[in-house]
Amino acid sequence: MKVIHSVHPEDFKAYQTAQIRERFLLDGIVSPGKIELVYTHYDRMIVGGASPLETTLDLPNYANLRAEYFLERREIGIINVAGNGTVTADGVTYNVNKLDCLYIGKGTKNVKFASVNAEEPAVYFILSSPAHMTYPTALMTNEDAIKVNAGAAETANQRTINKYIFLEGIRSCQLVMGLTILEPGSIWNTMPPHVHDRRMEAYFYFDVPEGNKIVHYMGEGSETRHIMMNNHEAVVSPPWSIHSGSGTANYKFIWGMAGENQDYTDMDAIAVPDLR
Ligand SMILES: O=C(O)C(=O)C[C@H](O)C(=O)CO
Numbered sequence: 654m655k656v657i658h659s660v661h662p663e664d665f666k667a668y669q670t671a672q673i674r675e676r677f678l679l680d681g682i683v684s685p686g687k688i689e690l691v692y693t694h695y696d697r698m699i700v701g702g703a704s705p706l707e708t709t710l711d712l713p714n715y716a717n718l719r720a721e722y723f724l725e726r727r728e729i730g731i732i733n734v735a736g737n738g739t740v741t742a743d744g745v746t747y748n749v750n751k752l753d754c755l756y757i758g759k760g761t762k763n764v765k766f767a768s769v770n771a772e773e774p775a776v777y778f779i780l781s782s783p784a785h786m787t788y789p790t791a792l793m794t795n796e797d798a799i800k801v802n803a804g805a806a807e808t809a810n811q812r813t814i815n816k817y818i819f820l821e822g823i824r825s826c827q828l829v830m831g832l833t834i835l836e837p838g839s840i841w842n843t844m845p846p847h848v849h850d851r852r853m854e855a856y857f858y859f860d861v862p863e864g865n866k867i868v869h870y871m872g873e874g875s876e877t878r879h880i881m882m883n884n885h886e887a888v889v890s891p892p893w894s895i896h897s898g899s900g901t902a903n904y905k906f907i908w909g910m911a912g913e914n915q916d917y918t919d920m921d922a923i924a925v926p927d928l929r
């Protein structure tokens with residue numbers, strides 16, 4: 654499994670485009686017929702995708718984990734962003750359709766990903782963090798996700814935040830996970846931006862129309878940089894970095910975190926006039 658290491662904010666100030674992309678961009682995680690995962694040293698979060706076609710894909714064990722099986726000391730959150738699919742956890746099969754979320758607790762030995770129809774395959778975005786106890790495996794459909802309206806059409810950031818794995822939703826040891834849907838005509842996410850020194854964060858952009866890009870902003874609020882992103886790419890945000898984006902068209906994104914706490918509202922906002 655590919656590994657990425659943590660970056661110090663002082664070092665980041667000297668980074669050019671290629672180095673920013675190498676250290677933070679997780680591309681190629683959606684690859685038809687494959688599972689592609691990246692081990693990050695941000696709270697040891699594993700980030701990736703499973704894209705089954707005709708054949709079911711088994712969550713493999715990796716040498717990096719020095720474990721008997723993937724979830725021996727880990728938990729996993731899975732959100733489907735494409736066609737209907739199923740995920741089987743130790744013999745129990747769950748229907749995980751577009752925008753549904755499945756949490757699987759520590760100790761589950763076998764996890765299998767499948768698409769209902771290989772012509773319209775499922776695409777699963779995956780986050781996994783270390784876990785100290787077992788919380789029950791749980792499915793939450795998008796209908797049941799806790800929804801929060803944010804932003805406004807006037808500022809082109811009207812969006813709905815959908816929370817799945819968090820303190821008042823599916824319980825977990827560390828993972829916090831959900832997705833945000835922008836209203837037509839709105840292109841800005843997480844503006845004004847924030848940092849949360851207590852948690853890392855990963856963003857995964859999807860439903861970005863062909864020929865469009867996401868401009869993802871990162872860095873300390875006083876020292877921002879951007880990274881140009883495509884559909885089905887993820888980016889990691891260190892605890893010292895803002896994470897915000899604007900698209901050249903409408904889009905959705907999954908966000909997920911792990912770290913010191915699971916309090917979604919634990920954010921230190923940065924006022925727009927203070928950004929540099
Ligand atoms: O649109 C937003 O605002 C978000 O989705 C923000 C993320 O949920 C986030 O950064 C949580 O820490």
Ligand SMILES: [Zn+2]
Nearest residue numbers: 847849854896
């Ligand atoms: Zn955040």
